[in-house]
Amino acid sequence: MHVITDLNETTLCFSCGSLFFDFSGKYGHDLLGKIDGCHVITKEGKEKLSCTCCNEDIIEEDSYFILTIEDDILNDIADQVGADIGGCTYCEGEERGHFVHAFNNDPHDPSSRMEQPEGITLSEYFFDKDVPEELYQLLCTHIQCPCGHGRDAYNNDNSNRGIFEIDDDIYTKRDVADYWGFQYEEFCAFSQSYGVTIEKDDLNNFRTYLSRYPMLALKHPVGKAIYQTLEKHFEARDFSLLTPKVGTLYRGRTRKRDTPTVLTKEQMWAPPQGHPQHGRYNSIGVPVLYVADRLDAIPYEIHPTHEDVLDIGEFQILRKELHLFDLGSFDPTFQGFFNEMNEETKILKQAYLLPNFIGTCCSFIGYHGVRYEGVHDKELTYTNYALFNIEPGVDIQVRDVICYAPQFTITLEEIPQFTKRSPTDFF
Ligand SMILES: [Zn+2]
Ligand SMILES: [Zn+2]
Numbered sequence: 001m002h003v004i005t006d007l008n009e010t011t012l013c014f015s016c017g018s019l020f021f022d023f024s025g026k027y028g029h030d031l032l033g034k035i036d037g038c039h040v041i042t043k044e045g046k047e048k049l050s051c052t053c054c055n056e057d058i059i060e061e062d063s064y065f066i067l068t069i070e071d072d073i074l075n076d077i078a079d080q081v082g083a084d085i086g087g088c089t090y091c092e093g094e095e096r097g098h099f100v101h102a103f104n105n106d107p108h109d110p111s112s113r114m115e116q117p118e119g120i121t122l123s124e125y126f127f128d129k130d131v132p133e134e135l136y137q138l139l140c141t142h143i144q145c146p147c148g149h150g151r152d153a154y155n156n157d158n159s160n161r162g163i164f165e166i167d168d169d170i171y172t173k174r175d176v177a178d179y180w181g182f183q184y185e186e187f188c189a190f191s192q193s194y195g196v197t198i199e200k201d202d203l204n205n206f207r208t209y210l211s212r213y214p215m216l217a218l219k220h221p222v223g224k225a226i227y228q229t230l231e232k233h234f235e236a237r238d239f240s241l242l243t244p245k246v247g248t249l250y251r252g253r254t255r256k257r258d259t260p261t262v263l264t265k266e267q268m269w270a271p272p273q274g275h276p277q278h279g280r281y282n283s284i285g286v287p288v289l290y291v292a293d294r295l296d297a298i299p300y301e302i303h304p305t306h307e308d309v310l311d312i313g314e315f316q317i318l319r320k321e322l323h324l325f326d327l328g329s330f331d332p333t334f335q336g337f338f339n340e341m342n343e344e345t346k347i348l349k350q351a352y353l354l355p356n357f358i359g360t361c362c363s364f365i366g367y368h369g370v371r372y373e374g375v376h377d378k379e380l381t382y383t384n385y386a387l388f389n390i391e392p393g394v395d396i397q398v399r400d401v402i403c404y405a406p407q408f409t410i411t412l413e414e415i416p417q418f419t420k421r422s423p424t425d426f427f
């Protein structure tokens with residue numbers, strides 16, 4: 001395989017050198033002819049010379065390069081290429097390992113098992129980023145994980161750390177967020193913007209604490225800090241607004257096909273407090289009304305079966321503005337709070353604990369709800385709202401209820417024998 005391992009007085013034929021310049025140009029470094037060590041040379045004399053990448057002979061009169069590129073430039077390119085790296089074996093991998101170990105060794109539930117989802121190799125990542133294969137090795141030595149593993153690792157105290165190998169596992173930011181269902185780093189930065197300091201590791205520990213003492217969240221310093229952050233965000237009026245301009249919002253409920261009557265407008269509201277169907281898991285403690293801004297999104301939100309018809313309520317905002325917390329920006333996989341549709345599994349509980357705590361804080365502080373994005377098949381994107389602290393007929397009204405019969409299309413997809421599961425696969 002043709003490989004460029006470094007660029008320090010490295011002899012390259014015209015084609016291999018150009019490959020590098022094309023690549024660096026894509027990342028804002030237009031180097032050819034601009035800086036020392038980046039000039040085309042014409043081969044003179046008869047002595048043997050070959051390209052260190054492709055091994056082709058460079059003969060008399062050929063154009064070629066003797067390239068020297070500063071580390072600063074290569075580091076900058078590597079940082080841009082690596083911008084989507086969210087973790088590596090030494091940070092994310094270890095955290096997942098602890099989590100899977102704890103899950104599989106739960107004395108109260110010996111039967112449930114989960115496998116540790118792996119990341120992708122650095123070379124797979126480079127492939128996805130359209131890096132030419134010849135440059136994998138070079139770039140590999142300049143890549144750095146947010147945890148510090150990688151190029152400057154020798155400057156850190158941790159003696160386990162070092163430069164990346166091309167087959168090392170990494171996890172993309174998207175993968176990390178999908179796995180844990182919460183963007184810890186972004187939430188810490190968000191808190192910091194209100195002068196509240198939360199460390200990412202502490203936020204992680206808080207999640208474990210919540211699973212033991214969900215009712216005592218505010219006894220924990222991170223619980224207090226989250227509350228403070230949400231309160232300051234509210235007081236600064238930085239919340240997102242929901243106004244009548246949003247247009248019609250929809251909520252669907254399923255009904256068995258053999259039940260003749262369409263649900264009434266009143267039945268379209270969230271089940272009232274204490275209603276058995278509301279379930280004991282709505283730890284947010286108040287009724288929550290789930291609405292979406294697209295009619296065609298509703299079937300994906302409430303999963304009707306063949307025996308069901310859908311009664312879809314059309315809601316309209318009446319109040320000038322409702323104040324919402326954008327929970328979706330911290331939890332891209334957020335599906336709503338514990339509610340009547342969710343079953344109890346311990347992994348699901350874990351995934352829901354932090355958002356539920358945040359929801360409870362929001363409700364107490366005076367927000368009217370949270371907003372989050374819904375995605376189906378990448379093509380259908382819509383916005384969901386989980387509303388609380390709202391008064392029917394004053395803040396929002398049901399304009400109409402329309403009955404729909406869902407149409408199904410079935411396709412078969414083979415399930416691979418070994419599946420990787422993550423906490424978010426469970427709901
Ligand atoms: Zn070459
Ligand atoms: Zn790392």
